[in-house]
Amino acid sequence: MKKSPVRTIVAIGIGAALFFVLGRFVAIPSPVPNTNISLQYGLLAFMAAIYGPIAGCLIGLIGHALIDFSYGWGIWWSWVIASACFGFLIGLVAKRVNLADGEFGKKDILRFNLFQLVSHVIAWGLIAPVLDIVIYAEPANKVFVQGLVGGIANIVTTAIVGTLLCVAYAAAKPKKGSLKEEK
């Protein structure tokens, strides 16, 4: 499928709107009090896998910034940037996984999850805490534990929600070469 630049722009807009709605209004209570499980990273991984790294980066950036604005605590730049980086990194998979052709088998599931794991570890285990230290001069052990907890939660939700979305999307697409010429 050839992607027009206009489609990517629209995908960024709609993706950011979805990211916002999931992050802001769809809260699943978790066992830890006052902590909700954020589903938006599963969506972000899925959108980035279809529309590529630039779209993933901008969906994370715009979506997360809008969430922060609507809560009113300003832009928590370090975490916004980490979201954007996660979108970018996972978008690099797009070349490997052929979602648009309706193929998402066991191998692709494995690859997708491996990539999301690595991207989450880089985003929340490295980028977010380091930026917290550089920008806000917060104590190192605190930000790394925070990043770790957030990262693990995001890995689990992405593994479940992201994979299910990819499978469902691939199933809804006609497979490449599924039509045969009648003779």
Next chain:
Amino acid sequence: MTNIFNYIDRPSPIHRLTGATKLVCLLLWSFAAMATYDTRLLVSLALLSLVLFRVSRIGIRDVSFMLGFTAVFMVLNNLLVFVFSPQHGVELYGSSHVLLRLGGRWIITKEQLFYHLNLVLKYLATIPIVLLFVCTTNPSEFAASLNRIGVKYTIAYSVALALRYIPDIQREYHEISQAQQARGIEMSKKESLVKRLKSASAILIPLILSSMDRIEVISNAMELRGFGKNKKRSWYMARRFTKWDILAMLGSALLLAAAILLNIKNGGRFWNPFI
């Protein structure tokens, strides 16, 4: 539901500034507050932002909902910092004045309290300005302002699309969620966590697949109208700069310059009253 960003239209000098100006000021201001840990500057920024709040005619009641979120976030963050690193202040300021021993490594020192004071001040210096921006900037003007400050118009348009479709997607989510709940999916605490995530996916899948169709429809419509053909684009909500806009931007630039100068003068980001 339509006003998630809490835009409040009132006649005030701040409302009259263009969106682009307010965006530039917000960025400069938040960079200034981010760059410095100088208590004197943070106090002045916090006080100045309260004055601006007054000028904008936005009352505390208008933003109490958002303030609540922020207050919880601020308290939690401070507690976490103390639990994890009770000696952070001592490390930063290089001296130790013990006030109270709580047992173990949790010793309250003047330095630590001073660090927490600065942390709180950092919130107080930025949050009123963000709230001010959110309450006084029309979301429709926001995208036009992004383009004005040099963001490519295609990306500014993505932001405009996001703002435009958030209410639609929210409504759709609500509808799908109720339909699925009528069919018996459970999302409350009664179910196990994995089960809950799975039932959330039962809502997400229809929502996202229909959004994918929406992307097709919108992008086709835009392409048919020749979107992205020209290098520039005009905005319905764009406005011209007045002298007040220029003054506001200059003022914010001065604040950032002050933050940088103080950092150089203090030989670091911290102003140390303990020496």
